[in-house]
Amino acid sequence: MTYDFTTIMDRTGKDSIAVDIIPVPDAKVQEGFTKIPMWVADMNFATAPTITDAIIERAKHPAFGYFSESDEYFDSIIRWQEQRNQVTGLTKECIGYENGVLGGLISALQAFCSAGDAVLLHSPTYVGFTGSISNNGYKIVHSDLVQDENGVWRMDYADMDAKIKKHKIHAAVFCSPHNPCGRVWERWEIEKAMEVYEANDCFVIADEIWSDLLLNGNKHIPTQSVSDWAKNNVIALYAPSKTFNLAGLIGSYHIIYNSYLRDRVEKQSSLSHYNSMNVLSMHALIGAYKPEGALWVDELRQVLSDNVNYAYDYITSHFKGVTLAKPEGTYMLYLNCEQWCREHEKTLDELLKAGVAVGVIWQDGRPFHRPYAIRVNLAVPHSLVEEAMARLDKYVFNCGV
Numbered sequence: 011m012t013y014d015f016t017t018i019m020d021r022t023g024k025d026s027i028a029v030d031i032i033p034v035p036d037a038k039v040q041e042g043f044t045k046i047p048m049w050v051a052d053m054n055f056a057t058a059p060t061i062t063d064a065i066i067e068r069a070k071h072p073a074f075g076y077f078s079e080s081d082e083y084f085d086s087i088i089r090w091q092e093q094r095n096q097v098t099g100l101t102k103e104c105i106g107y108e109n110g111v112l113g114g115l116i117s118a119l120q121a122f123c124s125a126g127d128a129v130l131l132h133s134p135t136y137v138g139f140t141g142s143i144s145n146n147g148y149k150i151v152h153s154d155l156v157q158d159e160n161g162v163w164r165m166d167y168a169d170m171d172a173k174i175k176k177h178k179i180h181a182a183v184f185c186s187p188h189n190p191c192g193r194v195w196e197r198w199e200i201e202k203a204m205e206v207y208e209a210n211d212c213f214v215i216a217d218e219i220w221s222d223l224l225l226n227g228n229k230h231i232p233t234q235s236v237s238d239w240a241k242n243n244v245i246a247l248y249a250p251s252k253t254f255n256l257a258g259l260i261g262s263y264h265i266i267y268n269s270y271l272r273d274r275v276e277k278q279s280s281l282s283h284y285n286s287m288n289v290l291s292m293h294a295l296i297g298a299y300k301p302e303g304a305l306w307v308d309e310l311r312q313v314l315s316d317n318v319n320y321a322y323d324y325i326t327s328h329f330k331g332v333t334l335a336k337p338e339g340t341y342m343l344y345l346n347c348e349q350w351c352r353e354h355e356k357t358l359d360e361l362l363k364a365g366v367a368v369g370v371i372w373q374d375g376r377p378f379h380r381p382y383a384i385r386v387n388l389a390v391p392h393s394l395v396e397e398a399m400a401r402l403d404k405y406v407f408n409c410g411v
C-alpha cells in the first residue's frame with residue numbers, strides 16, 4: 011500500500027463528533043476500554059495527502075477574498091466522473107456547487123414541490139433524508155426494500171408504482187449506493203426503477219454520495235446513464251466529502267443535464283445566499299480528484315473490503331441470532347439483532363449500551379426504520395475491526411447473559 015490505513019488516529023480534541031459524542035443515550039464506556047468510533051459516517055483514516063497539500067499550498071497565500079470556481083475545479087470533476095464512472099460528455103454548465111448533498115436535495119424538492127407534497131423514498135432510510143425532508147414540510151412515503159431468498163435487499167417495483175399513484179407523487183429520492191443497506195444497484199435494477207418513475211412523471215433526486223466507496227469489485231452505475239429519460243429527469247448529487255473524509259470542510263455538487271431542471275434548482279439553491287463555496291474546500295476537491303487521490307481511493311476500497319469481509323464472516327459465524335446482508339458498497343453494516351435480543355431477553359437499548367460499555371461506539375439503527383437494527387461503521391483500521399469483533403464476542407453477544 012502506498013498510503014497509510016493502519017495507523018490508529020487519535021481524533022480527541024480535533025473537532026470530531028465520532029469520538030466526542032456517544033450517540034446511545036445513558037451509555038458509558040467502562041474504564042479500561044478504549045473508544046472505537048463506529049457510528050457517524052466519517053472515516054478514521056488520514057485523508058489523501060494531495061488534499062492536505064493543496065489546502066496548505068493555498069493557505070500560504072495570505073488573502074482569502076471573494077473568488078469564482080476555477081476551471082481546474084470543473085475540469086477535476088469532469089475528469090473524475092469520466093475516469094471513475096465512465097461519464098462522457100459532461101460539461102461545466104451541468105455542474106453546480108452545493109454546500110451539502112442534503113441541502114442540494116432540499117433545494118431540488120423546493121424547486122418542484124410545495125408544502126405537504128409526498129416524496130417517495132426507500133426504507134430502510136438514511137436518517138438525514140428523514141430529518142431534512144420532513145423538516146421542510148414534505149410528506150415521506152416509504153417503499154420498503156425487501157430481502158430476497160439470498161438476503162439481498164431489492165426494490166419492490168410494484169409497490170413503488172402503487173404508492174406513487176396512490177399519493178400522486180412526482181418526486182423521488184434514490185440513494186445509490188444505498189445507505190444503510192450497502193446495495194450497489196445493478197444496471198437492470200436502476201433501469202427498472204427509472205421505468206417506474208418515468209411512467210408516473212416522477213422526477214428523481216439521485217444521491218450518489220457513496221458512489222466512490224465500492225467493495226469487492228462492485229461497480230457504480232450512474233443513475234443518469236441508464237436511459238435518455240434518466241439523463242433528462244434525474245438530479246444527481248455527488249461529493250468528495252464521503253469519499254475522502256472531508257465532511258468538516260463542506261462542499262458537494264450536482265450534475266443536472268436538463269437546463270430547465272438545472273435553472274430551477276440553481277435558482278432555489280441561491281435564494282438563501284448561504285450556498286457558496288469555501289476557497290479551501292475548492293482546493294481540497296482539486297487535490298482529491300488528482301491521480302494520487304484516485305490511487306488512494308483504490309487502496310481505501312481494498313481496506314474497506316477487507317474490513318467488511320472480516321466483520322461479515324465473524325458476525326455470521328460467531329454471533330448467533332444476528333443477521334445481515336453483506337454490503338457491496340459504503341462502509342456500513344446494518345445488523346438485524348432481533349433473534350439475539352429475543353433469545354437473550356434483552357432490549358435493543360440494552361444491547362446498544364452493552365456494546366458502548368466495552369468501547370464499541372455503534373449506532374442505533376431504528377431511526378433508519380428496522381426495529382432491531384444497529385448500524386456499524388467499518389471505516390477504521392483493520393486492527394480495530396478485529397478488536398471490536400473480539401470485544402463484542404467476549405463481552406456482549408456471547409458472554410452468557
Ligand SMILES: Cc1ncc(COP(=O)(O)O)c(C=O)c1O
Nearest residue numbers: 051110111112113136189219262
Ligand atoms: C446517503 C447520504 N446522503 C447525504 C449525506 C450527507 O451529505 P452532506 O453532509 O453533504 O449533506 C450522507 C451522510 O452520511 C449520506 O449517507
